[in-house]
Amino acid sequence: MEIAGSVAVVTGANRGFGRKLAEELLARGASVYAGARDPGSIDLPGVTPIALDITDPASVAAAAEAAPDATLLINNAGSWTGAGLLDGPFEDLRLEIDTHFFGTLSMIRAFAPVLAANGGGAVLNVLSVLSWISFPASGAYSAAKAAEWSLTNTLRQELAERGIRVSGLHVGYMDTDMAAGVEAPKSDPAAVAKLAIDGLAAGDYEILADDVSRTVRAGLAGGVPALYPALA
Template sequence: MDLSASTVLVTGANRGLGRALTAELLSRGATVYAGARNPDQVDLPGATPIALDITDSASIAAAAKATGDVTVLINNAGISVGGNLLAGDPDGIRRDMDTNFYGTLSVVRAIAPQIAANGGGAILNVLSVLSWFTFPDLGAYCAAKSAQWSLTNALRVQLADQGIRVAGLHVGGMDTDMSRELDGPKTAPADVARLAADGLADGAYEIVVDDISRQVQGGLAGGVAALYPRLP
């Protein structure tokens, strides 16, 4: 894919990885719509701010109407309430699923027809190593990201005949506000954005950014014993 000839909509583009993705794509010559709940927070020269709340159907419809020439959609917007599935706030658990799964699905349903009408292109869903592995205290987020991975697999099959290639981005710790309280190594958002753009350009289905994500991906074939060795 020639990113310099692409028109990209990035959700959650005002900070963190979304901002880094927007900057990277602009540096490669792409036309970029920077979606954010508050578009006034988009501060990158060259980007076109778009008001977009992925949990609000009217906002999504307005964003789709305001664009029209999108060929690449990057579903980056998401939250992590961090709820324990047994003890956490049920409303928080629903917020994780409503945003990360249903929000992503809603944006795809609104924008995919636009991409198809423009001759095809790509969708990139920003996932996580936690779509493949679960920490109980982050169970709500992990469940939502697992659902988003399943969504990604369904979409790549359903949209292939429309010329839309659907990819998933898997990354472990990243140096953003969402993971500020987490320990361990963290990849700079600019590095993740560069690898994501490389993967899009190469037509990859799974873009696996770091060693921990590759390790967990490899462990999937080993089943429960490989992923959760502490279980009796």
């Protein structure tokens, strides 16, 4: 995909990784609609702020009307409740699924006709290495991200005939507010944003941002013993 001259919609663009994605797109000559629940929280010069709550169908529909020239959709907005599957509150589990699965699906449903009408384009879903591997402390998030990965695989087939390429970004922990309490190596979100946009420009279906994502992906073929050696 040619990034220069493209028109991107980035969800969750007011801070963290979403802001870095918007910065990178602007630097490469794209126009950017920056979505956030509170558009007043978007302070990045050069973007067009739009009010967007991806869990609210009316808000999603309004965003699609506000960005009729879009050719690129980046589904970045996310949530992290830290809920486990056995003891986490069901409202937290529902929030994770509503955000990462239904929210992403809602955005793609709303914007697929827009992208198609503009000659096709691309969708990037910001996934996670936790869509491939799960731990008790991230049970709700991992389940939601696994569902989003499945969604990505399905819709890239359905949307190909409309000239829309659907890509997934897999990444471990990044140095953002969401991972502030995590004691583990973290990637620079600006570097990951550059890599993500490089992958979009190259037309990659899967973009693996770090060694941990590459290692886990390679381990998928090994099944439970490879991914969860304590259970072997």
